[in-house]
Amino acid sequence: MKPLDNRHAQPSGNPAGSVISVTGLGKTYASGFQALRNVDLEIRRGEIFALLGPNGAGKTTLISIICGIVNPSTGVVLADGHDIVRDYRAARTKIGLVPQELSTDAFESVWDTVKFSRGLFGKAANPALIEKILKDLSLWEKKDSKIMTLSGGMKRRVMIAKALSHEPTILFLDEPTAGVDVELRRDMWEMVRALRDNGVTIILTTHYIEEAEEMADRIGVINKGEIILVEDKTVLMHKLGRKQLILQLQNPLMALPAALSGYDLALAEGGFQLVYTFDAQSEETGIAGLLRLLGEQGIDFKDLQTSQSSLEDIFVDLVRGRA
Numbered sequence: 001m002k003p004l005d006n007r008h009a010q011p012s013g014n015p016a017g018s019v020i021s022v023t024g025l026g027k028t029y030a031s032g033f034q035a036l037r038n039v040d041l042e043i044r045r046g047e048i049f050a051l052l053g054p055n056g057a058g059k060t061t062l063i064s065i066i067c068g069i070v071n072p073s074t075g076v077v078l079a080d081g082h083d084i085v086r087d088y089r090a091a092r093t094k095i096g097l098v099p100q101e102l103s104t105d106a107f108e109s110v111w112d113t114v115k116f117s118r119g120l121f122g123k124a125a126n127p128a129l130i131e132k133i134l135k136d137l138s139l140w141e142k143k144d145s146k147i148m149t150l151s152g153g154m155k156r157r158v159m160i161a162k163a164l165s166h167e168p169t170i171l172f173l174d175e176p177t178a179g180v181d182v183e184l185r186r187d188m189w190e191m192v193r194a195l196r197d198n199g200v201t202i203i204l205t206t207h208y209i210e211e212a213e214e215m216a217d218r219i220g221v222i223n224k225g226e227i228i229l230v231e232d233k234t235v236l237m238h239k240l241g242r243k244q245l246i247l248q249l250q251n252p253l254m255a256l257p258a259a260l261s262g263y264d265l266a267l268a269e270g271g272f273q274l275v276y277t278f279d280a281q282s283e284e285t286g287i288a289g290l291l292r293l294l295g296e297q298g299i300d301f302k303d304l305q306t307s308q309s310s311l312e313d314i315f316v317d318l319v320r321g322r323a
């Protein structure tokens with residue numbers, strides 16, 4: 001797909017710092033359910049930020065508050081320098097939202113629905129811009145088609161075109177690739193990167209951890225209404241990722257010999273596997289010493305492999321740790 005050019009995505013207010021600033025945000029629904037507790041979050045201008053969390057963690061609630069769809073109970077949110085409650089209109093024009101649900105008027109044409117979305121923000125008609133958005137999203141040939149005749153993937157792209165029609169600087173994508181096939185998912189990723197490269201800040205929520213691993217510059221994890229971690233993706237994987245050395249033994253061990261007690265070892269596969277967990281970042285992994293000791297103990301192995309924990313492992317550990 002061709003890169004999307006959002007030339008109008010000029011920063012305003014607070015240019016060097018955060019493009020979204022969330023402070024002390026809380027939400028208690030009318031039912032009394034507390035969906036968000038004291039959330040602090042800074043989104044940096046120009047980044048792709050992935051918000052991860054199990055079902056019901058509060059992701060949609062958080063996005064909906066920032067986009068002005070749900071009222072916060074406590075706290076302050078600034079979007080590109082504008083308070084989302086006191087300065088709602090200015091804040092809202094900076095934001096594009098691609099919601100989870102595909103909701104467009106089935107009988108309208110692609111062109112009309114995107115044009116209408118721009119009009120909702122009180123922006124003057126700009127056919128050249130709409131044309132460019134549709135071309136960039138490979139929707140130009142379908143501009144006169146009724147939405148109901150489009151494939152699911154195309155409908156999703158129409159939702160993105162609508163969200164971009166008023167030239168936002170911040171784009172929220174709520175589960176952008178849910179139920180989308182692998183090829184289209186890759187297309188979406190490419191498109192999102194192109195948008196980011198043109199200066200649009202992207203915040204996405206996803207259930208696909210590989211999506212966050214592939215796309216995000218930073219990752220935030222939300223669980224039970226609380227942000228439990230925000231970190232650069234590479235730092236996160238570096239810091240929390242474990243590495244393991246797995247040795248396939250010639251003969252099974254019934255128990256770990258006392259001589260090996262100084263190492264973080266476990267037996268698996270009925271004693272045929274010796275698993276050593278170590279810190280890949282430390283100068284001294286301990287592998288050389290362990291192998292020497294195994295030799296001294298007469299423990300032979302026929303194969304060895306290493307494995308590194310994925311973002312998924314890290315995520316599961318994090319969420320379980322707080323459960």
Ligand SMILES: Nc1ncnc2c1ncn2[C@@H]1O[C@H](COP(=O)(O)OP(=O)(O)OP(=O)(O)O)[C@@H](O)[C@H]1O
Nearest residue numbers: 029031033035053054055056057058059060061062
């Ligand atoms: N209008 C509402 N009234 C009462 N409770 C609500 C309302 N909307 C959401 N909730 C509750 O708030 C919690 C957070 O919901 P939210 O949709 O923000 O989670 P989520 O992280 O987006 O989940 P999912 O991954 O399933 O989309 C859930 O327990 C949900 O049932």
